[in-house]
Amino acid sequence: MTALAGCAARAAAAPAGRARSVPTVAAKPTTQDWIAFARTVQGPVDLPGTAQYDRAKLVFDTRFDANRPVAVMVVQRTADIARAMRFAQRFDLQIAPRGGGHSYVGASAANGTLVLDLRPLHSVTYDPASRTVLVGSGASLYDVKAHLAAHGRAIPTGTCPTVGTAGLTLGGGLGVESRAHGLTADRLTEAHLVLPDGSSVTATATQHSDIFWALRGGGGGNIGIVDRAALRHARSRRPGHLHPHLPQQRCSPGDDRLGSMDPGDRPLPLGRRARRRHGQRWAARQHRGGDDSG
Numbered sequence: 001m002t003a004l005a006g007c008a009a010r011a012a013a014a015p016a017g018r019a020r021s022v023p024t025v026a027a028k029p030t031t032q033d034w035i036a037f038a039r040t041v042q043g044p045v046d047l048p049g050t051a052q053y054d055r056a057k058l059v060f061d062t063r064f065d066a067n068r069p070v071a072v073m074v075v076q077r078t079a080d081i082a083r084a085m086r087f088a089q090r091f092d093l094q095i096a097p098r099g100g101g102h103s104y105v106g107a108s109a110a111n112g113t114l115v116l117d118l119r120p121l122h123s124v125t126y127d128p129a130s131r132t133v134l135v136g137s138g139a140s141l142y143d144v145k146a147h148l149a150a151h152g153r154a155i156p157t158g159t160c161p162t163v164g165t166a167g168l169t170l171g172g173g174l175g176v177e178s179r180a181h182g183l184t185a186d187r188l189t190e191a192h193l194v195l196p197d198g199s200s201v202t203a204t205a206t207q208h209s210d211i212f213w214a215l216r217g218g219g220g221g222n223i224g225i226v227d228r229a230a231l232r233h234a235r236s237r238r239p240g241h242l243h244p245h246l247p248q249q250r251c252s253p254g255d256d257r258l259g260s261m262d263p264g265d266r267p268l269p270l271g272r273r274a275r276r277r278h279g280q281r282w283a284a285r286q287h288r289g290g291d292d293s294g
């Protein structure tokens with residue numbers, strides 16, 4: 001499991017030349033600490049024992065339904081990521097950033113972590129001049145595909161529309177366009193990230209190039225939380241249709257059309273259709289209080 005450890009910066013700050021002592025264990029945050037923290041951020045901070053928590057901790061894969069993060073914070077603005085990092089550092093909590101929530105190992109719903117659900121930060125901005133698209137850390141692959149398709153442009157992605165663009169890019173990103181356009185990570189030109197001590201850096205090929213190198217394949221849940229990234233887009237190829245088969249437990253018998261990467265396929269996949277056929281559960285996981293079908 002990868003999760004950002006709030007203790008990293010503290011360890012680095014230990015006085016030099018002193019014999020190594022047994023590390024002091026930070027006190028767990030009390031309910032009052034959580035309440036005080038929640039007042040400083042915009043999104044809800046859901047704690048165990050509430051219905052919101054039970055819903056907010058769920059991710060794509062039902063194998064992780066029993067996982068128990070210490071809290072789930074829904075990030076409504078980038079400034080709150082730094083606040084959460086500092087809070088985690090103070091109490092030695094591990095942070096688990098969550099984009100699309102599709103980690104194969106449930107890293108974005110890991111036990112004992114403070115989950116930062118980044119999905120509200122799903123802006124996508126197309127820039128023809130720089131040939132890049134600026135992607136918020138909560139944008140799904142479908143968000144980016146659909147936005148770029150309107151301009152006849154594309155980035156290489158994976159095949160599942162609800163996978164997070166940040167999560168996929170930071171892990172490499174392999175899909176049907178990879179032979180033509182490379183990995184999604186190859187398209188990354190700039191990443192803005194918040195480090196465990198709450199400071200921010202912009203990483204490019206020439207600026208913090210070591211971080212930039214590490215992000216392209218090893219960035220998921222490591223190094224820092226990417227709040228936005230720029231990716232170089234390419235001319236869109238002839239559109240195709242993909243019908244990924246999702247795990248059995250997600251599908252009604254005979255239904256193999258839950259997901260589609262075809263930007264012309266309206267309404268958006270896993271929106272209205274999912275709610276109608278599969279009840280509220282999946283939709284609630286995907287967009288807390290929102291509507292992904294619009």
Ligand SMILES: Cc1cc2nc3c(=O)[nH]c(=O)nc-3n(C[C@H](O)[C@H](O)[C@H](O)COP(=O)(O)OP(=O)(O)OC[C@H]3O[C@@H](n4cnc5c(N)ncnc54)[C@H](O)[C@@H]3O)c2cc1C
Pocket residue numbers: 002060096097098099100101102103104106107108118137157158159160162163164165166167168170171172173174175219220221222224225226227246
């Ligand atoms: C159904 C399905 C289909 C898939 N298809 C493909 C495919 O075609 N091609 C392919 O390459 N991969 C594919 N994957 C794998 C997928 O790309 C990875 O699991 C990816 O890491 C998921 O990203 P996410 O944001 O959806 O998941 P999350 O669980 O939210 O995040 C994955 C990891 O990245 C970290 N992370 C997320 N956002 C950030 C951020 N902003 N900053 C720092 N760390 C962050 C999380 O902490 C976690 O460690 C698939 C996975 C599934 C479940």
